[in-house]
Amino acid sequence: MIVITTPTGQIGRQTLDRVLAAGTGAKVRVIVRDAARLGPDVRDRVEVIEGSHGDSGVVTAAFAGADAVFWLVPPDPSAPDLDTVYSGFTRPAAVALKEQGVKRVVGVSALGRGTSVAGRAGYITASLAMDDLLAATGVGYRALALPSFMDNLLRQANLIRHHGVFRLPIPGDHKAPACATADIAAVAADLLLDDTWSGVEEVPLLGPEDLSYDEMAQIMSDVLQRPIRFEQESGADFTARLIRFGASPAMARAALDMWQAKAAGLDAAVPRTARSSTPTTFRQWCQDVFTRCPN
Template structure:
């Protein structure tokens, strides 16, 4: 039995699909039963509830061989770090209560740093909590920037004819497709081939600057001269808020971008195994183009 948190999200969905395809019993955890239904139709057992509820999670974890753990995003909370800690503590308590011995934990590059990384900071604390558990083998997957986050550029391209963000255009980024993360996690859940506390840093086959990424995405949608613009931090923060993101989270993301631009170290660390996955940005650009044309 495997329990998958965030089963309707980008990575959890792939983990659940792969485990079910392998004939494994799976519990899928989410906030909405209707969105879990596709997995239920394939034989998964649904658990609907809040990831801030340790007792609920302990029931979902009970008897599981391993757990795929993550802190789901919540873009409207007043204090994002407090939310991350609340979820992280509930997950950790549930692991202890249910006697789980193996966990694959979705983390992020930069999670070795206790401050200056915005939303990644909460993942630092979660790694520390999981590492402190006795008798639990944990594989931390420190993923790079999700390629799927580039989909937020679609409206900007259509409305203003540019790609843009607070990120410097000349700095290489560790980009990765979320499907690759899910497949990698599922592989290690099936094999259970990790012990102690392991760190694997995941990124795509090569790194890209935002200028390069813009050129690739632009070519895919028939705009080879699409420009990239680096936005001032203040303007970007206000734009995030106008998109419906909570003010605290908006400030947190600006801190992350600033840290990246200043070389704080959102990158693989010497204690991590750096793994290059298969999906290139050029391949992802085909999906980006389909979303662009459908919108």
């Protein structure tokens, strides 16, 4: 039995689709707040546990008889602090994993462990602490150590399309890895379907190349056939924008801390290898995903 959290989210949905498409006959159970958000083709092929996977009763029921779990904490930008979002949300699951004898967990996490800035990197610091909590349960754990997602630029799709600009609080010439969520889901699904691994490891997924946001803007310009530029946003403007869209001051500050840590080299500590390089280029992502997203 494979349990998948966030099955209607960006990564969880793609992971679920890949597990079901593999045709292995593995039984699949999903935890979802609203079962109506699952497509009918999915509902007919999975067992549904309705509720939050931050709830003790829900995860206890969902993990019963499970061999593997896909773990991703949902975003909660209005939360009062980072612990509430990451370790706090995960603690009931950590207890249930041990009680129900789950063997393997694949978790969505971040790059940065062992770097000088990892302890003051906002969201990243909290994500690494969550990894430690899960690993301490004794399950086999694979932490998908991720850079920024290409798909996160979809949050600025209207700004890009209508004003030809996107903004983040990082220098435009800072080169760093970026990966596509489709590639993350592919690796997650493979790990969930593989019952041969154990122990605790990080699995870095770095995309195929390091790019700066200035270079991304040029690639977008080529694909969209119109000028697109990147602008470095001030920290004050960035946090004000997040708060304006509903983030708590603490979570807005945590997001800024993350970007400042990335500018200081947070994502550069892991060497690129054939294993850590995922296939989707930024140009291919723009052609396949960005150009098809709603205006």
